[in-house]
Amino acid sequence: MDRSINLRVQSLFMSPAALVAVGIVLPPLCYVLFTSFQGDAGPLSAYIAILESNLFRQTLTTTLVVASLSSVLSLVLGYIVALHLAKQSPNRRTALMFLILLPFWTSILVKCFAFTIILGRYGIINNLLRWASGIDVQLPLVLNRVGLLVGMTNFLVPLVVLPVLASLLAIDSALYRAASVMGAKPARIFWTVTVPLSVPGVVAGLLSVFVMSLGAFVIPALLGGPKDQMLSNLVDFYNREVLDWPKASSISVILLILASIFIVPMALWRRRRI
Amino acid sequence: MVNSVLDPVSQRYSFIGSSLATVVYVFLLAPVAVTIPMAFGPTNALEFPPSTYSLDLFRILFTSDSWLLPIYTSLKVAVFSTAAALFVGVPSAYWISRHEFLGKLFILGTLLSPLVIPTIVSGLGIYFYFSYIGIGGTTLSLVLGHLMVTLPFVMLMIIAGVQKLDRNLEFGAELMGASPIHMFLTVVLPQLVPSLISAAFFAFLLSFDEVIISWFLAGSDTVTLPVKMYNDLSWEVSPVIAAVSALLTALSVLACIVTIGLRKSTGEDVS
Secondary structure (H helix, E strand, C coil): CCCHHHHHHHHHHHHHHHHHHHHHHHHHHHHHHHHHHHCCCCCCHHHHHHHCCCCHHHHHHHHHHHHHHHHHHHHHHHHHHHHHHHHHHHHHHHHHHHHHHHHHHCCCHHHHHHHHHHHHCCCHHHHHHHHHHHHCCCCCCCCEEEEEHHHHHHHHHHHHHHHHHHHCCCCCHHHHHHHCCCCHHHHHHHHHHHHCCCCHHHHHHHHHHHHHHHCCCHHHHHHHHHHCHHHHHHHHHHCCCCCHHHHHHHHHHHHHHHHHHHHHHHHHHHHHCC | CCCCCCHHHHHHHHHHHHHHHHHHHHHHHHHHHHHHHHHHHCCCCCCCCCCCCHHHHHHHHHHHHHHHHHHHHHHHHHHHHHHHHHHHHHHHHHHHHCCCCCCCHHHHHHHHHHHHCCCCHHHHHHHHHHHHHHCCEHHHHHHHHHHHHHHHHHHHHHHHHHHHHHHHHHHHHHHHHCCCCHHHHHCCCCCCCCHHHHHCCCCCCCHHHCCCHHHHHCCCCCCCHHHHHHHEEEEECHHHHHHHHHHHHHHHHHHHHHHHHHHHHHHCCCC
């Protein structure tokens, strides 16, 4: 009897969540998978057409290159900030966290707008260079690969800082004292104590940032050029311009598979740490 | 690092470290810093720094329907989807962190999956699904779509909050004869207030800033503010965007203050 009461209470607590899982979250994925097999010439025709198209191959390459470059760039910048934050006193750290949290909370559209102002042909950087050099400088910094990478990195850095900072703060400070008592120079301490012990945060940060940048949509559309469009933009293109839903879906499935290659180790890594 | 304050070598390293970090902070904050002066600039040109200062852009923003309607839609969707996410997420997150049951991993895994699945995939799928069941383009479809992306964050934050609570209080209340629901409402929820506030705030902002799902679901009369901004930025950038950006920045400053304030009051980590 106790058990049946428990089950009744459980259904009260859990049924809205179960309903959302089965009624809202799962069906879209099933629809994408189903539609991807609805090509004109047989179930796999959309996949074959996509895999054979040059546009898809170029976009796939761009996606992988941009995602890797922006993840590594954001890791380097994020590591610098995390190191700096880890060395501060707790009160100062809370104050400085504001500088990470504000960009974290800022709308991606606001950032894209701001970067068109900063990087544009008559933007802040070109104006400064023109003023400093006296020549009519018009560096193309936006609507190309540079603008895309700047925007992506700016968006990703706060996401790297949090996990890296957590693992830096977990390092026992006695290790630093021991190393320096034994005569290790700061550079040696950095490479033999700090870096190896921050690996968990680095791996977690890098994986999540990479997966996130694989699916980038707004930044390539607004800061990249026609040659810098990524897989998400291609999905939107086939859905909105070409109106070819099987192809849009098959690209989505391929993107999902690509992301899963990195999601699965990420999930396992998290579980191991818990 | 602690004992080597006087060592000139490590002092130099720490100076290099702080300078590099300052450069990164400037890079991170530059976009935010640029939008504020732009918002007070003239209505006919996008230039930095603005040649003249006025409130004209805000006046245009608050008098034209083409901006007010999307703001209204976004507010409406954000309020309803936040309420829905709390209604669905809080009881289930509590139950999930306190009990083992059949299907727990399946439900939790499914609900958290939008965190890692590229949003374009969920967006395309939910567009097919909602068109098929005939609610495409409605406010309801936006609320449900936003519920899908905000729920995982709400659940993670509430699960983290519940794990910090003392379980003995809950046992005590049940021993004294409180029904599970009564106990949840009078013992668990009051202790969860800081987590509830930050989860609600997070969900609201996430929904208010959401672009991709809305881009697929918005109909011609349910355009949200981010969709309107995305459209504007893709075609011709109007200076009013600067005023919108400044308002959104003010909202994110508020979010930071709330996050840091709650962190101080509960002693928990921001992340």
